[in-house]
Amino acid sequence: MTETTTNHSLELLTFRVAEQEYSLDIMSVREIRGWTRTTPMPHAPEYMRGVINLRGTVLPVMDLARRLNLPSREVTDRNVIIVVKINGTLTGLLVDAVSDIVAMTEDDLQPPPELSSDPQMAVVRALTVIDDRMIRVLDLSAIVPATSEEAA
């Protein structure tokens, strides 16, 4: 999110969503918590799971699978919520499981191929390969809609 220089080392938190591997810059991650039942918000966009109580504040939780147009699956106790901070706002991302933390440099990242028509690609900032597996680095600001975009 904030890295500008090349060779800048960064750490990625990798996790699984609907059998796919994704990752986020760990600097934007605040905490990881187990799944708790959300309180659904009426008339909310489909990918909004609802809100949960995060130590006294109301935390909106987004179902990342639905947000990425991936098949949504039954939520169990094994799902986790990654709490991220973007533009000063905390948001929870519901994922299947957290895998690992990997260190690398910006050089290891490749820009995603131009597939403008694919809405999913707009949220992938870069691609990288770890142990022969392709990992997508998500662009948080593209995932979390700006405030009041959905309002009115």
Added chain:
Amino acid sequence: MSDSNDPMAEIRASFFIECDELLEALQDGLEQLSEGADDPETINIVFRAVHSIKGGAGAFGLESLVRFAHSYETVLDEVRSGKLDADSEAQKVFYQAADHLSDLVRMSRDGEEIPANDGEDLIAALNALVGDLAQDDVEPEDFQPLGVAISLDLPAVDDAPATPVFLVDFKPGQELFATGNEPQMLLRNLCDLGQAEVTCHVADLPHLDQLAPETPYFHWTIRLEAAISEAEIRDVFEFVDGLCELTVTQENGAAPDNPDLPAPDAPVNDEADAAPPPEPAPAPVEPATAQAPKPDLELVPTTPKPASPADKTSPAKPSGPAGQKSVVRVDLERIERLVNLVGELVINQAMLAQSLDQAGLSPHSDAMNGLEEFQRLTRDIQDSVMMIRAQPVKSLFQRMSRIVREASAAVRKEVRFVTDGEATEVDKTVIERLADPLTHMIRNAVDHGLESTEDRTAAGKNPVGQVRLSAAHRSGRVIIEVADDGGGINRPRVLGIAKSKGLIPADATLSDGEIDNLLFLPGFSTASEVSDLSGRGVGMDVVKTSIQQLGGRITITSEKGKGTSFSISLPLTLAVLDGMVVNVAGETLVLPLNVVVETLSLGPDDVQMLRPGAHVVRVRGGFVPLYDLGVMLGYRAPRDSLEKAIVLLISLEDGTRAALVIDGIQDQRQVVIKGLDDSFYRAPGIAAATILGDGRIALILDPADVIAASGNFPQADLSIMERKVVND
């Protein structure tokens, strides 16, 4: 604020805070004047406010501020002394001057550059008011804020600097004679102490037939030259302590710390407790600063005037800031923290209650009794904390009165601004965030609401338009109303504009109420010509949005030829709510308790279908629309049968009633409001959220908004319902 440890910066900051208070007092005073109050105290308050600002500004070297305040004060002093009549023309200038003064204060505070000839025309207008009576007093350059006052009491100061010279003002009270004391003895004793010059003031002596034999009319000024301490002088008066008014001032030589202040020691005053600011203190300062004192002024009228026997009956009138309640200034952040902590406490208490309940304790056990006490205390603490945050809307209203003055001047309309309910207290945050929308509405009222003066005359109305701003508490909310007595909404024109702008279909037929509400559509503006004042694309839709963000609603009523009125309904506080906790489709929801009138259980014949999908319920002869909350919120499909459902009868503040179908009632309790500002969408009908005893989140509904929104989201309802069915 905290970026420097300069003590001056702190004093400066507190000066500006005081300025705000003084400006408020100034506005108050002016308003009282314009309402016809002409008692000397009102004009005194106005004068003092300007004077204090000038004094402080002088200390900080704020030249422009001093200069303007001086001109203003000079004119006010003429009013105070009765030479100038504060007629409506003068009042207008006074208001403008007050506005300008507050601008200058603001600019000085923010360190903005103040143009050299700033406010010249206003100063000229002020001077014009006193033009024919002012002789020598409009000379700002010669002005010095402090310090020359005492000299007029000194016919000859320089002759004896060696021995201390004391000025003793002695004024016997009625009780002095009643207790058998004799002024002459006291004076003689005083004379024994050193070289004394006794002046007797006889100015208050009435005509013989009005003379009351037991009332002391004389008082004395003794100029005592003696090598003694002030305490020794006071010793002479020891036995009449409390029976007279005594001021001892040292006027030369080893003067104590502040020779500028004529009364370093509080006078021995029999009402000293009741009137902390002694009258003599302001009196000598003012003549010097307000106007150059006439040199031939005698000693006599300067000090004794305020202390004449007649005044003794009403000595406790508030004078100056010392007359106010004592106030502590607290950083808002600290209060916020306290509010948050109390919020946590309430949640914690709810959790505790729940676990005690689950533990199966007897309701008569000590733990349960203790919990009850705990609940009561939490509630008290909460109320007290909320009261810290509450502020009267007065400051807001005063800002609006300025908006009216400026707006009416800009569009050349005569407008009378009436306010009501200024003492209504509202949460501070609400007040702050209300300023912008209210400003816009007031401007609208002046610009669009009121007709031109000619049109008003033609319609047989009072040519002076009226804009009324009122605040009141009603059913647990604050209602703020902006009403004008203009021509009302020109509905055909509004409809025409909306159609021509493509905001509504060209063939739409709308009810009057619907037409009125078109004003809230984005991009709507009725002004046929874009004026400076309003109508620059920022419309009522912005107002509506900001009100909604505060958890409020805005409604509009208009009557042709009579005027238009906007009513804003706001929650009292942004922190707690008395709520009814209910179950709907497996979810827990909270409804504000104040809207719930009663609960009903439906019988077979109670529900009637109006048309498919629209039901009414019969409540004691009346029909009330019935809404299924679960369906409206998209939580479930409509129930097959409404029989046996629990229904809440609610009454909204606009008087409309509605019946809401729910699945069950859990509890009535106080809940802590947690804002949803951080979420990135606003769910219609959801005002906020709260945390339940089990740690889960329950949504707090705004019933009026739910009902309003349900009409707007039929499609969303369906799609979400389908999705729900698929998912669950």
